[in-house]
Amino acid sequence: MVLHFDILRTVWPALLRGTLVTVELTAAVLVLATPLGILVAELRSIPNAAVRITLGILSGIFRGIPPLLILFFVFFGLPSLGITLESLPSAIVGMTAYMAFYFGEVFRAGLESVPEGQWRAAEALGLSKGRTMFRIILPQTIPAALPPFISHATEVLKGSALAAAVAVPELTHAAKQVFVVTYRPFEILIAAGAIYAVLDSALLVLQLYGERWAARHRAVR
Amino acid sequence: MIDMTAPDKHPRSMVEVTGLRKTFGSLVALDGVDLSVDAGQVVAIIGASGSGKSTLLRCINYLDPPDSGDVWVNGHLMGIVEGASSVRRAKDRELRRHRADVGMVFQHFNLFPHFTVLQNIIEAPMAVRGVTKAEAIATARELLAAVGLAGKEGSYPSHLSGGQQQRVAIARALAMKPRVMLFDEPTSALDPELVGEVLRVMRDLAENGMTMLVVTHEMAFAEEVADTLVYFDKGKIIETGSPAEMMRNPQHARTQAFLQRLLRRG
Ligand SMILES: Nc1ncnc2c1ncn2[C@@H]1O[C@H](COP(=O)(O)OP(=O)(O)OP(=O)(O)O)[C@@H](O)[C@H]1O
Ligand SMILES: [Mg+2]
Numbered sequence: 001m002v003l004h005f006d007i008l009r010t011v012w013p014a015l016l017r018g019t020l021v022t023v024e025l026t027a028a029v030l031v032l033a034t035p036l037g038i039l040v041a042e043l044r045s046i047p048n049a050a051v052r053i054t055l056g057i058l059s060g061i062f063r064g065i066p067p068l069l070i071l072f073f074v075f076f077g078l079p080s081l082g083i084t085l086e087s088l089p090s091a092i093v094g095m096t097a098y099m100a101f102y103f104g105e106v107f108r109a110g111l112e113s114v115p116e117g118q119w120r121a122a123e124a125l126g127l128s129k130g131r132t133m134f135r136i137i138l139p140q141t142i143p144a145a146l147p148p149f150i151s152h153a154t155e156v157l158k159g160s161a162l163a164a165a166v167a168v169p170e171l172t173h174a175a176k177q178v179f180v181v182t183y184r185p186f187e188i189l190i191a192a193g194a195i196y197a198v199l200d201s202a203l204l205v206l207q208l209y210g211e212r213w214a215a216r217h218r219a220v221r
Numbered sequence: 222m223i224d225m226t227a228p229d230k231h232p233r234s235m236v237e238v239t240g241l242r243k244t245f246g247s248l249v250a251l252d253g254v255d256l257s258v259d260a261g262q263v264v265a266i267i268g269a270s271g272s273g274k275s276t277l278l279r280c281i282n283y284l285d286p287p288d289s290g291d292v293w294v295n296g297h298l299m300g301i302v303e304g305a306s307s308v309r310r311a312k313d314r315e316l317r318r319h320r321a322d323v324g325m326v327f328q329h330f331n332l333f334p335h336f337t338v339l340q341n342i343i344e345a346p347m348a349v350r351g352v353t354k355a356e357a358i359a360t361a362r363e364l365l366a367a368v369g370l371a372g373k374e375g376s377y378p379s380h381l382s383g384g385q386q387q388r389v390a391i392a393r394a395l396a397m398k399p400r401v402m403l404f405d406e407p408t409s410a411l412d413p414e415l416v417g418e419v420l421r422v423m424r425d426l427a428e429n430g431m432t433m434l435v436v437t438h439e440m441a442f443a444e445e446v447a448d449t450l451v452y453f454d455k456g457k458i459i460e461t462g463s464p465a466e467m468m469r470n471p472q473h474a475r476t477q478a479f480l481q482r483l484l485r486r487g
Contacts, residue, residue, distance in 0.1 A: 121331035121390075123284055125345035125397060126321040128314070135344065139335045217335040217377070 005187050011178040015188075018174025019195050025091055025160045025170060026199075030153055032096045037103020038138070041111055044104065059101040068162050070094045075166040091163035099156055106148045110141030142214045150207040157199055171195060234293075235260040235432040236281065236401055241290035243273075243280055243456075250276040251287065252456035258401075258449075261430045265443035265464060268453030269479060274436045277453070278403045281434070282323040283316055294322055295400045321349050324394030328406040330386040332378040332393070338365070339374040342393045350397065357396070364392040368422045384415030388422050395426075402426065404435040438483060444468060452476045 008015075044055050062070070074094040075087065085093060114137050122132040164173035175192040179185040236258040243251040250273045258264050266274050279285040281292050283300045292299040299319050302311045311319060333341050342364065343357035352360075365371050368388040378386050387407055394402060404423065408416040420442050427433055427446050437443060443450055443464045450464040452473070460473045468484075471477045 115329075115331075117327060117329055117331040118333065120284060121325075121327060121333070124282060124320065124323075124325040125393070126317040126349040127345055128317065128348075131348055136333055140333075214335075 003187055004184060005191075007182055007184045007187050008191055011182060011188060014174050014178045015171065015191060015195065018169060018171035018192075019199075021088070021169050021174075022157070022160050022171040023199065025088065025095070025163060025168065026153075026157045028092045029095045029099055029156050029160075032092070033099035033103050033156075034149075036096065036100035038107050040100055040104030041107035042133075044108055045111065055104075059104060062098040062101040063105075067095070067098055067159055068165055070098055071162055071166050087163070087167040091160075091166055091168045094166075095156065095159065095163070099152070102152050102155075103149070106145050106152060107141065109148070110145030111137065113144040114140045139217070142210055146207055146210045146214070150203050150210075153203050153206075154200055157196065157203065234258055235262070235295055236434065237291075237293040238277075238281065239291045239293075241277070241280055241287050241292065243276055243285060243287045249456050251280060251290075254290070254456070254458055256451065256458065258432055258434065260432055262449065263427045263433045263435065263447045264449045264451055265447035266434060266436045266451045266453055267438060267440075267443070267479070267483070272453045273456040274453050275405050276456075278325065278405050278434065278436065281401075281403060282320050282325055284320075284325075294319070297322070317349060321345075321397050322400045324397060324399035324402040326387070326390050326394055326402065326404045326407050328410050330378070330383070330390045330410075332386055332390055334378050336377075337374065338370070338376050338378070338381075338389050341378070341389060342396045345393070346396050346398075360396055361392070364395050365389075367425070368392050369418070382415060383411045384418045387411065387419045391419075391422055391426070401432045401434070404433065404437070406436050406438070408437065408439060440464075440468065440480075440483065452479065454479075 040055060040059070044052055044059075046052065071091060071094040074085065074097075075090040078085065078090075118136055118140065119132060122136050127136070160168075160170050161172035163170050164176070169177075171192055175188050179188040182188070234257045236256070238254055238256040241251050241254040242249075252273075254273075254277060256264070256277075266277070268274050276285060280287040280290075281294070281299070283292070286300055291301075297319060300311050300316055302309055302315055333344070336344065339358065339361055342361040343354065346352045346357045346360065347354060362371070362374070365373060368391055370385060370388055370392070373381070373385070373389070378389065381389065391402075391407075407423070408419050411419065416439070420439060423433070423435070423442070424446050435443075435447065447464050449461060450467045451458050452460040452467070452471075452475075454475050460467065460471065460476045462472075467476070468480060471480055
């Protein structure tokens with residue numbers, strides 16, 4: 001078998017367009033699902049049992065059914081309710097919906113790793129709840145929450161390939177489109193894999209940066 | 222600060238607690254506590270584990286709002302806002318401002334581990350009192366010098382001994398310029414050789430006229446520094462008096478038993 005990697009010289013614009021869509025989709029989901037995850041984690045720790053139980057059940061459902069089903073539901077199902085979204089927005093909404101609950105679990109564990117006394121000390125000093133959360137508590141969750149956060153973020157990146165099923169022209173979809181016309185699936189899929197690997201390492205750099213920050217600030221106990 | 226007081230009810234003491242009651246479910250943690258502390262006075266509070274000492278301190282600064290009873294600090298009724306014609310519970314923001322008058326020091330220091338010593342001290346004055354960063358830093362340096370930690374501004378808490386951490390925690394509370402300081406077993410988590418340096422700082426503070434409520438089992442400190450000793454039992458104050466007098470001659474049988482156990486152990 002002879003490999004012809006020079007095929008990439010003709011198909012790279014298509015792969016690049018796919019890469020940009022993948023990055024866009026992943027970034028949008030991370031930017032939306034992270035604060036929602038923090039919110040879910042916070043709501044799951046409040047005294048109101050109805051809220052806690054409802055969120056617990058929703059969390060189980062969203063993390064328990066296939067992500068593809070959720071994407072189909074948003075793209076094909078919601079129009080029945082009069083909500084019609086384009087493919088990319090529907091993929092963003094669908095993935096954000098289940099990732100918010102995965103991140104909710106991550107941040108819940110992170111918040112539980114911070115001793116109760118930190119809240120009490122901040123409260124005794126008169127700091128507001130919001131300020132306490134963002135200045136005192138969340139930074140201390142970094143050592144516990146960062147590694148699972150990054151591994152979930154990697155899942156988002158990989159999972160973005162599912163969006164092809166609702167016609168989002170992301171990287172995997174783009175790769176397939178070009179290999180079916182060029183008949184060079186081997187080279188093109190290796191190239192696409194290499195691009196995913198590069199994007200994965202960007203997330204790992206983020207993790208290293210966060211861990212260095214935490215170590216510098218002695219948040220590691 | 223909002224004036225929350227009607228002049229006719231204005232108590233003279235710095236801290237005035239009346240009829241304080243606090244329950245957790247069916248458990249009565251505070252069962253009608255009355256206590257009055259004049260400005261500049263030091264009150265030492267002793268009592269068995271679970272008798273409600275921490276709960277009392279936490280009710281005084283409304284970390285745990287009491288079920289009933291009043292807490293006056295410096296003439297202001299904690300947790301209540303009195304308008305021209307109505308009395309209502311303070312909103313969170315108002316409560317935070319009431320609380321800023323009361324400093325609190327915890328058994329386990331509770332310093333913010335990701336902040337330097339300096340950041341630990343300046344955070345609340347800047348956020349709650351609205352002082353400028355320069356002012357906050359100047360105050361922090363003075364306080365650090367006063368607690369014997371000049372030059373430690375840039376250290377992280379994990380690099381300090383327990384005694385040093387507790388002194389930073391005291392400086393952090395003082396940076397809010399409180400009128401009253403509450404100490405909840407401030408030396409119980411310390412190695413014996415580090416207790417003295419913290420008690421020394423507390424003694425200085427008392428000598429400089431700070432009003433203090435100190436839950437402690439350091440009887441030598443209580444005898445030397447406190448004006449009043451309070452014995453707590455099952456959510457009630459059952460004996461109160463001058464420390465020397467009470468230690469020598471406790472009136473109540475439970476106080477006698479408790480002090481005997483304490484002195485034998487210590
Ligand atoms: N948040 C809470 N929820 C439920 N029960 C509580 C809570 N805080 C305190 N209690 C209970 O109230 C009672 C008084 O507790 P408190 O901590 O005030 O005692 P203490 O005198 O400070 O004891 P110690 O010497 O052990 O610190 C105890 O029985 C305790 O279990
Ligand atoms: Mg206690």
